[in-house]
Amino acid sequence: MKKHYDTIVVGGGIIGNSIAYSLLKRGQSVLVIEKGEINRKASSAAAGMLAAQAEVTEAGPLFDLARKSRNMFPSLNEELMERTGVDIELIQKGMLTTAYTNDKVQELKEVIDFQRSLGEEAVWLTREDIQQVEPNLSEKVIGGMYAPRDGQVSAFKLASGFARGASALGGDYLEFTDVHGLLIEEGRVRGVQALQGEFYSENVVIAGGAWSTFLLKQLDVNLGMYPVKGECFSVITALPLITKTIFAEDCYIVPKREGRILVGATMVPHTFDEKVTADGVSWLLERAISILPALKEAEWERAWAGIRPQTTDGLPYLGVHPTISGLFVATGHYRNGVLLSPITGEVIADMIEQKELPFAMQAFSLDLQTRRGLYEASN
Amino acid sequence: MKKHYDTIVVGGGIIGNSIAYSLLKRGQSVLVIEKGEINRKASSAAAGMLAAQAEVTEAGPLFDLARKSRNMFPSLNEELMERTGVDIELIQKGMLTTAYTNDKVQELKEVIDFQRSLGEEAVWLTREDIQQVEPNLSEKVIGGMYAPRDGQVSAFKLASGFARGASALGGDYLEFTDVHGLLIEEGRVRGVQALQGEFYSENVVIAGGAWSTFLLKQLDVNLGMYPVKGECFSVITALPLITKTIFAEDCYIVPKREGRILVGATMVPHTFDEKVTADGVSWLLERAISILPALKEAEWERAWAGIRPQTTDGLPYLGVHPTISGLFVATGHYRNGVLLSPITGEVIADMIEQKELPFAMQAFSLDLQTRRGLYEASN
Amino acid sequence: MKKHYDTIVVGGGIIGNSIAYSLLKRGQSVLVIEKGEINRKASSAAAGMLAAQAEVTEAGPLFDLARKSRNMFPSLNEELMERTGVDIELIQKGMLTTAYTNDKVQELKEVIDFQRSLGEEAVWLTREDIQQVEPNLSEKVIGGMYAPRDGQVSAFKLASGFARGASALGGDYLEFTDVHGLLIEEGRVRGVQALQGEFYSENVVIAGGAWSTFLLKQLDVNLGMYPVKGECFSVITALPLITKTIFAEDCYIVPKREGRILVGATMVPHTFDEKVTADGVSWLLERAISILPALKEAEWERAWAGIRPQTTDGLPYLGVHPTISGLFVATGHYRNGVLLSPITGEVIADMIEQKELPFAMQAFSLDLQTRRGLYEASN
């Protein structure tokens, strides 16, 4: 392990690993520092939805970012398989956002209109259509928006693919290492101070998910980010119950490979506690069974939780520090970390290489006034 | 491993091991044959309740047997700790059978009367009493029968204690071994035929729980026994939510050591499938939370299932084969296997030693007419 | 679940599932009966090598069968992905059989000659070659036979792919079900007798791996088969240590996806006990580290064992019962179960459909004299 790098990435989750991978492909030397084991927190807890259209239901910079990132997956899939042997388990069978009430029907139809106006595919499915394409769904589903280009991956496999790709390109990894502070000289970052000593670099990226708050506070960047626990569970079935990802009001149901179905997720704000509660399991089971009654007979597998970083305005932070040069932040992806990971890697690498960025990226600026202005302008 | 034994026990669960332990204490040579690993089926799935009074709500031979067995636990506890170092985790804090309706109140009060008439302790607790002794119980519990002498153990530790006690006394064990048939000559059992070869003995005890059916059918003993799957789950709490075992109409809630709480059990008849279903977990969680709302915040641990052997008249089979001498059966304990294991060991050992047995034991005879007659006489 | 099938397959491991899948593709109705959970025994314990050339080092029917089966994998891979979404993780990077002694060098060079004479690719690698292609191997490896067309899959994924493919085609599954006997009438099989009752069929295939012995004995087919325990372990590395499967004298080292390396396997004959011993782990670790010293720093993952069915002449049993029509046997695959699973499915389906089989198939006949004659003739 060297002691000087082009870039040090603080945080070895899916975001940090995507950034490292992008930088290494561009020829940089990179060190990733992770407080525990890499990819063991939210990155492995996620259901892996690529819900550009289902999660982002209004126009704006996030919708653009999400679509762009989603569209990177097919080639990323091949690239990671080629470089690392990791299969990210990309499934492109679309996503179905369900409606139980007439109000929701109306709302979804408007979403379809706006998405079509921006060139996305989105189709209204009637109760009869749904009966055809997903016959196991409950009759309470009276219609739905089908986004054929949304899909899903294995969140852990994707995160692992980025990390193994980064390793294969010569990236260094330091696990079980807390970063306690940044080394800053004359308004420029010089590296980080970790439990194991100091490590030097031209650039530092803070990509520690919900745990980024600590370092950001030290830098007087108060981003108003907070942790939100999401509990999930999985079951196994011999035959597929559904083919598309189901995006319901209270939960989502994601059919993975080998008969596994993932159901998520609760939203418990302001806690880093990763324990699953009896109530969380009970709540999710009740909702999932109500939408997909055939789930009752599925074999219970296990429950788990992850801590997602939410921001006050719902947009991630992707930017350079306002006053310290060489210091970048990439966090706040909330439920979109998997979806946004490929574009985040490229965008942060562009920033580090001081490439010009699209104006819309200011919506994700660390400066709250900049982002607010941009966001309002875009609406 | 020898090839000739005083007794071969077919089935290495809690019942088989208790019998082996009793016989070895009496000086016999014993071989226990188990199809998989010992104590891995229903014996380790059980919640470990010693519910002599809560489970058996009418007078008769089963009530007598249950009380006798329960009263053996304090000395058994010390004996197994001394001989094997295994702590069976005996907790003697009583059991509370709850009532939500006036009908149930009436029914429980009658149970209290009959149990007191037979010398057992049983106390009626009003809503106010319950508020005092178990303040976390829901207000829907309007009263309850408290049986201070009922208790609980760790089912797996008890089963393991019997097995380690038997091993320490020179008992032989053969795991991963299917018994395919009995060796019978001139109306007398001579041993068993297993996948690994033949093993000879003076006596054979069939103690294979729900899986005993196969051998019994071969012997033209059609006992009308059937398997009943019971699903359970466990949670962890930092502080005790309850002190007594709660015996509700739909489920039971058992506070174990180190903050673990076990909740059981569904009853799915006629299946040997040990998988837990999403429905089973959902059903149990809903009921348990309704009785003990504080469970909501408890940390989810895991879910599992066991297959219990139920009989058509609800009484276990503890007896000698009507025509083949040296052949004994001990199964059909359903939800009372843990409770009845100590007395079953002793009773079967008595039978093998041809000691005279109490008349009431005929209620558990393999001969259905004998047991029916006795049972009716007792009522 | 119906009560009458074209074929009942007894045994839900990789062999049974491949047969069911082949039959279902041909339009039959099939029931698979498994004593425990499907694919949980040797089928999920195997390292998944497709070692047609490394395992079979002399000409004969087994070599032909092995090559034919191996060559089915590329299209099977696509077919199962298409039908079931299961990725069997086929890796076709070849297999390297290592030599440490001059005797072994000589032996391997002869194997190369015979294999080439039969049209297979096989290349001799010198110490210098090996230093180039697998630089992490120990210097004690003085040469090796490289078979570029041998490869590997995930054994569990392949077994699961067959089963899910069979389910998707309408195959029925009965897990946790012991088969206790066959129903035979007038020299013809009529079905099976299971714990849950009788099930009827035109044909029965016994495909229970090492556990087939019990049913075979009932049929007076004494095949001289015996169980051999194989213990394995896995480790994880961030960077690949090897690219090819290493087939050494005492163990094999299989580089799987996502940095996992599998090392197997001990050979403990005449036991069904699936427990891993301290000695087994120690023995394997010592040998694997001696061949691949870089393994020392790899992260320990876990150890497990499987029970493989070995036959006295080392050839599997693939045939029809000599006297009972409609009764077939497919077992005894020992360490080649994964490799031979696709061809076994097709061959047994051909037999059931009474298609003409190649003469060489008599080498796998249930009739020991037939197979011996054939085998000798072929050498």
Added chain:
Amino acid sequence: MKKHYDTIVVGGGIIGNSIAYSLLKRGQSVLVIEKGEINRKASSAAAGMLAAQAEVTEAGPLFDLARKSRNMFPSLNEELMERTGVDIELIQKGMLTTAYTNDKVQELKEVIDFQRSLGEEAVWLTREDIQQVEPNLSEKVIGGMYAPRDGQVSAFKLASGFARGASALGGDYLEFTDVHGLLIEEGRVRGVQALQGEFYSENVVIAGGAWSTFLLKQLDVNLGMYPVKGECFSVITALPLITKTIFAEDCYIVPKREGRILVGATMVPHTFDEKVTADGVSWLLERAISILPALKEAEWERAWAGIRPQTTDGLPYLGVHPTISGLFVATGHYRNGVLLSPITGEVIADMIEQKELPFAMQAFSLDLQTRRGLYEASN
């Protein structure tokens, strides 16, 4: 959860929990803050030896502290069972330090002399004696020191007992919470700054094991402490192979309840990485089998690792901060954390209550000159 406490303990392992428990028994209000889950690091990884005599082989303050702490266990055992229902699994069957060489024989005999001179029991066992008391030990063991009063507990159960005892007395716990800094005003600690906000207290105890370094550095207390990884494994046997804990030169072998045997531990300095390596497992297995050959047949269970805090002079840090009042440190227990946990709780509580401490406690002072002086004086 309150916002002001008498004492905040930073670190929820066995040491932090023992301190919290002692303080709560004395009537203080206490908050324990733990970065992950309580008792999941070294506290649950330890083998639980109470090796006052085997680990500490020269006179001095550590030997006195160790003996005093060990002698607290019998009453602590009863107290925790009474208060919390946790059984710490105290086994008092002594410890056998083995010798393979004449040099080691000589060394151990001198240790026996010094220990006896201080009133401890210590017995020399010849090869013949060992043959009698531990017949399964290898013949290479030519003698040994037997310390009958040394013993063992379940490390996790003890840690859990302290924590549950503290909870039952009203102690508050905050898990998944990093402490990033101390609040200090006018030379006095006022609380801590955590990710979740500020928490106030009269006293703060840093008891974070190897992870304490970060906070200590902030305080300019450079204690020269470093992490040492210890890898362990466990096996299961049906019959006990040994009765005493075996303390060999390279490893220790600890017979726990229910047939479990723990073997530890490697010593890998300067890493917080908790992964077990293939080399670690191989190294331990080889050594343990060489001492106790019967271990070969034992069933492999699992391997794990813990990070122990070692100090440059081998003595723990138990003291008050030299300049900041109200600030205490309790760490650096290395392999003696379990053994020293009861006395550490009491000693730190005494310090907080400003009770007079024995002069010898200066050996554990945070001031390196004080401790060195004392230590030299004592020798």
